[in-house]
Amino acid sequence: MHTVRMKRTNLVLPEELLREAVQISGQKTFSGAVVVALEEFVRRAKARQILRLRGTGVWKGDLAEMRGDAAPRLRRKAR
Numbered sequence: 001m002h003t004v005r006m007k008r009t010n011l012v013l014p015e016e017l018l019r020e021a022v023q024i025s026g027q028k029t030f031s032g033a034v035v036v037a038l039e040e041f042v043r044r045a046k047a048r049q050i051l052r053l054r055g056t057g058v059w060k061g062d063l064a065e066m067r068g069d070a071a072p073r074l075r076r077k078a079r
Helices: 014-027 030-052 063-067
Strands: none
Touching: 014 030
16 A cells, blocks of 8 residues: 655745646646646755765766666778
């Protein structure tokens, strides 16, 4: 069984911004649009955190090997 927890809160938000978010997101409600916006914000924030680790040596390994990628193809020089 799966439990979904929701938090009810009151927010003061610009009405025109909410309407635009509903239209752009394709959601039918203000709440739906806000949820989509929050999910996207969290996704992007996590991606930025990952990028900060670049070059720190925190992770060691071969990503291509881990993913099972084929060996990279050699490019021919343009004539």
